[in-house]
Amino acid sequence: MLPATVAVRGIFFRLTSSRVFNEVSPMFGKLFQRVSEAPTNPQVVDVAKEFDVADLYRGPVTVDAESEAALPLDEKLRQAYFWVVNHAVISPFYDIEYQDGPAQSFVFGDAKGTVTLPSGQSYCSFVLLPLLTFAVRAKCLLIGGPGRGKTSSAILMGVLAGFSIRDVRRAIQKGQPQMTIADLIGSPLPADLVAAKSLDEIGIGWRKWLSMRVKIIDEYNRIPTRTQSALLTLMSDNYAELFDQTFECPESAWYLTANDDAGGGTYQVIEALRDRIDVVVKALHFNTRFLGELLERVESGIKPEEVVPPQIIFTENDWSRMHREILNVRVPDPILRRLEFFASQFEFSDHAATQFEYKTKDTVKLAGSDWSQLAAQETGKDKLKDLGAQTRNGLSVRSLMTVMVFVKAMSFFRGLREVTLDDVRQIIPFVLHDKLVQDADCPFFEAAENAMLRTDKVGWIRKMFDLSCAEYERLELDRDDPVAALSAEFDLGLDGVSQREVKSRLVKIERLLSQWSKSRKFYGHMFDDVLKLKYLHQRYTNYLRWLEWKGK
Numbered sequence: 001m002l003p004a005t006v007a008v009r010g011i012f013f014r015l016t017s018s019r020v021f022n023e024v025s026p027m028f029g030k031l032f033q034r035v036s037e038a039p040t041n042p043q044v045v046d047v048a049k050e051f052d053v054a055d056l057y058r059g060p061v062t063v064d065a066e067s068e069a070a071l072p073l074d075e076k077l078r079q080a081y082f083w084v085v086n087h088a089v090i091s092p093f094y095d096i097e098y099q100d101g102p103a104q105s106f107v108f109g110d111a112k113g114t115v116t117l118p119s120g121q122s123y124c125s126f127v128l129l130p131l132l133t134f135a136v137r138a139k140c141l142l143i144g145g146p147g148r149g150k151t152s153s154a155i156l157m158g159v160l161a162g163f164s165i166r167d168v169r170r171a172i173q174k175g176q177p178q179m180t181i182a183d184l185i186g187s188p189l190p191a192d193l194v195a196a197k198s199l200d201e202i203g204i205g206w207r208k209w210l211s212m213r214v215k216i217i218d219e220y221n222r223i224p225t226r227t228q229s230a231l232l233t234l235m236s237d238n239y240a241e242l243f244d245q246t247f248e249c250p251e252s253a254w255y256l257t258a259n260d261d262a263g264g265g266t267y268q269v270i271e272a273l274r275d276r277i278d279v280v281v282k283a284l285h286f287n288t289r290f291l292g293e294l295l296e297r298v299e300s301g302i303k304p305e306e307v308v309p310p311q312i313i314f315t316e317n318d319w320s321r322m323h324r325e326i327l328n329v330r331v332p333d334p335i336l337r338r339l340e341f342f343a344s345q346f347e348f349s350d351h352a353a354t355q356f357e358y359k360t361k362d363t364v365k366l367a368g369s370d371w372s373q374l375a376a377q378e379t380g381k382d383k384l385k386d387l388g389a390q391t392r393n394g395l396s397v398r399s400l401m402t403v404m405v406f407v408k409a410m411s412f413f414r415g416l417r418e419v420t421l422d423d424v425r426q427i428i429p430f431v432l433h434d435k436l437v438q439d440a441d442c443p444f445f446e447a448a449e450n451a452m453l454r455t456d457k458v459g460w461i462r463k464m465f466d467l468s469c470a471e472y473e474r475l476e477l478d479r480d481d482p483v484a485a486l487s488a489e490f491d492l493g494l495d496g497v498s499q500r501e502v503k504s505r506l507v508k509i510e511r512l513l514s515q516w517s518k519s520r521k522f523y524g525h526m527f528d529d530v531l532k533l534k535y536l537h538q539r540y541t542n543y544l545r546w547l548e549w550k551g552k
Contacts, residue, residue, distance in 0.1 A: 041078055041121060041415045071311075073322040074415050077135060080160055080312040081413070085127045088304035089153055090293050093284050094122040095458075096426045098414075111452065121414075129281040129430055130157055130255065132409040134214070134314075135322055138402065139235060139254035139276060141220075141434070144283030146259060151218055152305065153283075154255035158214040159308045161253070162315060168216070168305075171209035175222035177266045181230045184223075185210065185240040185247070199244040206247045210240055213252050213319065220256040220273075222266040228273050235276045278402045280433035282458075322412075329408040331419045334478060339403070339424060341477065341525055342468040345387040346436065347394030348527035351377045357531065361393050372441065381521050383443045387464050388524040390444050392437040399435040406431050421469070429461040436461065482512055483529045490536055494543050502544045509537045 071079075085091065098120035105116045126142075126149075133140035134157045142150035151172070158168035173184060186206040196202045209215060217223075223231065234240055235254060240247040256277065297303070314322070331339075351374055352363040364374055371392055383389040403424075410423040440454050453460035477484075486509065513533055516526065 041075075073318060073325060074412050076312060076314070076318070077131065077322065077413055078415075080314075081123070081128060081131055083309060083312055084131070084156060084304075085124050088156055088308075089124075089127050089149055090286065090290050091124050091126045091149070091284060092287055092290060093124050093126070094118060095125050095284075096123040096128060098122050098422055098426070125430060126153065126281055126283055128413070129279055130154065131160075132406060132413060133157075133255070133279060134160060134253045135413070136326055136405050136409045137251045137253050137319075137323060138278040138405070139256070141277045141280045142255060142257045142283060143260065143280060148283035148286070150257040150283050151216070154214075154216045154257065155305050156308070157253060157255060158212070158216065159305050160313055161212075161214045161319070162313050163212065163214065165305050167212075168214070171212055172216045172218050173209065175217060175219040175266075177222060177224060179223050179227050181227050181242070184227055184230055185234070186242060188243055202243045202245065204242050204245045204247070206240065210234075210247055210249050213250055213316065215252050215254050217254070217256045219258060221258045221260070221269050225267055225270060228267070228270050232270065232273045232276065235273070274434060275396070275398065277434060279406060279430045281430060326405070326409050326412045329411050329417055329419060331404065331408070335419050335421055335424060337477065337481070337484065338421065338469055338472055340528075341472045342428075342465055343395050343400060344525040344528040345464075345468060346391045346524060348388055348522075348524040349374065349378075350522065356534075359527070361391075365393065371439070375439065375441075381523060384447070386523055387468060390439055390442045390460075390464065392439050395432070395435060399432060403428060403431050425462060425465055428465055429458040432461050433457050483532055486512075486536055487532065490539065494539075497543070499544060499547050502540050502547065506537060506540050506544070509533050509540075 097116060097118040099118060100120035103116050103119045105114050107114050130140050130142070130153050132138075142153060144150055155165070155168050155172075158171070159165055163171075173179075184207070186204050189203040189205055217231070220228075220231070230240070234249065238249045238251070240249065347360045347362070349359055349361045349364055352359050352361065364371060375389070378389065381389070406427045407419050407423050410427045411417070411419045414423070416423075438454070438457070438460065444450055445454050450463075453463060472478075486505070489505070513530065516530065
């Protein structure tokens, strides 16, 4: 029996027969497909148009008409976000918060949990981060318990890329303990395998999913270790290899899912594979106050991924242009300097080596030393203040590049052409989620207000960034940064610089190092500064030797 009534978006329909239900169902689909015509983020932004040779052959009327007709890609991306968050994924959480002014906060419970009502347009990370991953062709890990919508969210990204729902579902690679390399990438053609006299004569039946611009690996931590190695080649080098044959894959956005955050599963995930993941997003719980939304879907028989509006689907050309526009978003020097300062906190380990360059946590890891024993020797610093004491590792080049790409994407999504400090603060926790390994034994976590940060990685990384910015401002590095001044002077070039000037600059560097050496406490950000000064000193020394040889 059909229900007496069905409610969709507050409108009630009485269903007296299956015929009536079938007639009304298309109406439900149209309600789901509605995209607001109002701008999602009203503002006036001057967009720099890329030069195209074809423009030389078009008249001004044609160009203007095309400009008027084309929806800016940042607006299209926001429309996609708001359609997904309002109609597809039921995740009513605004954990990426922006403020346009004073915001009200309320404290609840014994643990003093704070709820802030954002005064600016804020976003749901579970929807936004997969969308930004799509925009920048990155690799996203969706974590959370079964039935939280991880795979459904990834499927939506495939549909937004223009693939049919049928192709997307069939292309999902489902991790399981018996998965072989052939299951993942393809297998040799039986006839060729018998008749071939050399490996290059063997034809390979490659899996169709390899050619798609959105790739989905479900429960990747259930894949056997050997097959993980083949997956690593795909993710890192963008090609598949079998019997000396290779298949070049297109640039893709990757979505992997896992039911836990520990890297375990049926098989332990190899470290190199985990390192290729750019951003980690947690699927939050289902808010039972939205049970009515689920009821609507059950009664209407509508699946959001099957009714994605065509106006928010990105063509391959849209995708490529959007990626270029994101990379053109500017990172102002003061923002970059704060990011440098934050990233410099973590690598230094004073007791790791005798030679200064090797005093890093990576040296400790490569030697297989006991981290706890080594950390106990660090007695010259305030471990409550030292951010480096909270981690067992530093940041790789790959993770820093990923941070810069995603903060650009965040600013682009918000309709900006220049990165803000808030963009960095909001994005960093998701990119560094699996990159920074926490030292849970650090005294910082013994404080009552910090204890919960042992389990809340997003909150922990954001807290460290806030503390880093506070220290940066306390040191007044925007006003007085001698290393930045010496670097800027060097970047002007050495052509025409006299011996006298070179010697003067060498003295400046030596005096600064002498001044710093008198301080008893040495922190991570000073480590990178000292090494930069040593680099500048060596460059000037080499140039001075050349000047003396030339007799100038």
